[in-house]
Amino acid sequence: MAPVVLSRLDDLLAALRQDGRTVIGPTVRGPAIVLTEIAGAADLPYGRRTEVEAGIYRLLPGDERLAFTHTSGPQSWKQVLHPPRQRLWSADRSADGFTVTDEPEPPRRLALFGVRPCDLRAIGVLDHVLGDGGRYAARRAEVLIVAVNCTEPGGACFCVSAGGGPGADTGHDIALTERPDGTYLASGGTADGEALLARVPATPASADDISSAERAVESAATRMGRTLPEADLRTLLAGHRADPQWDDVAQRCLTCGNCTMVCPTCFCTSVTDTTDLTGDHAERWESWESCFDLEFTSLHGGPVRESNAGRYRHWLTHKFGTWHDQFGESGCVGCGRCIAWCPVGIDVTAELHALNAHPPTPAEDAP
């Protein structure tokens, strides 16, 4: 199906709701743009752009006609697909032991609206990690993704050097590019997306419509604020376990875990048991957990990773290095959230550049 031009988004949003979907999209809430249920196009953050730098996130006035001149806010789509807290199952004492109740809530039929290409890749990364789990797969199957290409990179963005780019590549059902006049070039990425788009009033896109949108996205690719070092990061991190840089960053890192909370691919969870006051009803709950937490590696009464340096090294090494060993790809999509939301402004690209500039530390002698 050929791309079309949408003059306004309300028709598309209505079509999504008619498809039985709740639409989750960006909206302004206080000083940030968050992801939540939106009713119509008016909820979108028109006229807001973001200033993003290490430790800085600020909303500033922008072009009133445009809703997507902002970059990644503090939330990501993982909160929809991999909720911060979920009850796994419950148990109730019975005469001869206990009974188990395993009735997950049926997944909501959703449209994720305004997914930036970095976040689209992040969803793909989560699919590879969690997709073999029944709960995640059930939720994922009920989600339709409307991606929005980036024409204005944020200050902390580095999606290109992270292996992606400002244009949606794969995994989206519909992709939009916002044009300077406030209209949208729209194309389908899947049969479901095309079918839905076909029900929305639109005009066919001219060759010029298509090429000018492509040029805007390509231009964004050349204006990234940051880049990762051109090195095999998996090898780099495996060869620098004893680098003094870890102690350097450890003196700045508060181990607050903000980076893991805002990162769209961080997936770690903890499972805890709770009982009610009678002690007859127990529930197993799974909730987000950060590897920066001291309890994360608790073994025989104490943490395996205790120091700031050890915990930071683990997070960075996992994200850029051992994720390849475990899941066959990088865990980072270059969205820049960790840089913006670090209270002390630690920049993962700068840390990796620093490591890359140091000679490798000798491997531990084979024991």
Added chain:
Amino acid sequence: MTTTHDLLVGHPFLAGLPAEHVERLSHWASPAPFGAGMRIFEENGRADRFWLIHDGCVHLDIRVPGRGDAVIETIGAGTVLGWSWMFPPFRWHFGAVAVDQVRSIAIDGAAARSLLDADPGFGYELTKRFMAVVVERMQATRIRLLDLYKAPA
């Protein structure tokens, strides 16, 4: 017939020791068998010799009032028993008991000390071998001090 010299040559503790040193040691060496349960030396006894164990096991022990003879370590075949002959006051710090039938070669301590003093090369060779044994047992002892098997706090 296997002579004392042959037994010395074949013992792992002396492996690689130049022939002339083995020859000199053999003049001060004699077979020393012990039946199961026989005490080889008492703590505080005169440390006047050491043994190269060929067969059997030896328990190092120490008398603890109220606990009896507490076994500290088991020494097996192929290694050396006894270090205190090397240093004043030449007294055993622990005792030693044969666990089962033990066949060993006893070497005179005072004579060994004279040989070591007279020939630094020989002294180095023998001391090196003793050091290796001490290091290995020290490492094992440190591991036991870690008390790895105890329940975590």
Added chain:
Amino acid sequence: MTTMTAARYRVTERRRETGDTVTLALEPVDAPLPVFRPGQFAMLYAFGVGEVPISVSGYGTAGPLHTIRAVGATTGALCGAGPGAMLGVRGPFGRGWELPAPAGADLVVVAGGLGLAPLRPVVLHAMADRDRYRRVAVLIGARTPDDLLYPGEYEGWRAAGLDVYTTVDRATTEWDGHVGVVTALYDRLDHRLAATVACVCGPEIMMRFAARGLVGLGVPAGQVWLSLERNMQCGLGHCGHCQLGPLLVCRDGPVVAYDRAGPLMTVKEL
């Protein structure tokens, strides 16, 4: 199987092994889980308390056996579960011992403390298929004689043609056996080391020294298998807690060859 929801099992027998360790024999209440292979582990659930990873240490008439040491709230609750008590079980999880080992190989099992529990299925396998292997040695180290696991079974193991040697860190006055670290038992081995397969389990430092000693004797590092332990909360490779460098211990282990595990174990805070 690969689910976060526990299957219900009932304790049919509870045997006290040492002062703080028991073995529970379980039978399924709901549909039974698949058979646990030697070296695999279950997530055992105590109602209202929590879940812990426990290796299988054998099979009883109706289901798996698990030897558990009371070191915290959950294991304490599990150790207190008597016959008739209901538990939750998830699994089987993980990569188990590389069995059967090549025909004609020499086997050595090196167990430290509670490490004998995940190794017991290896011993049972060697007994059941004794003719497959040449020498089979079982070296068992414990803190004190009272801490030896399954001592009543050793004679049966010897009768089946296994060479069983024990040692303790601290002797009691009644103990007339070997005193010293478990690696000191290596001089009892009559193995062709290049053709030896070793299965090692115990505290991490003990495993490092045990593996290092075996490799020093000539056993190829790729033939020395360890059973690793890390904080585990899911068993599915989804919670992220059990990472050791590139390995997810619940999925790539807990049994890992020493040529892979060794370099990782020596990195502090990995």
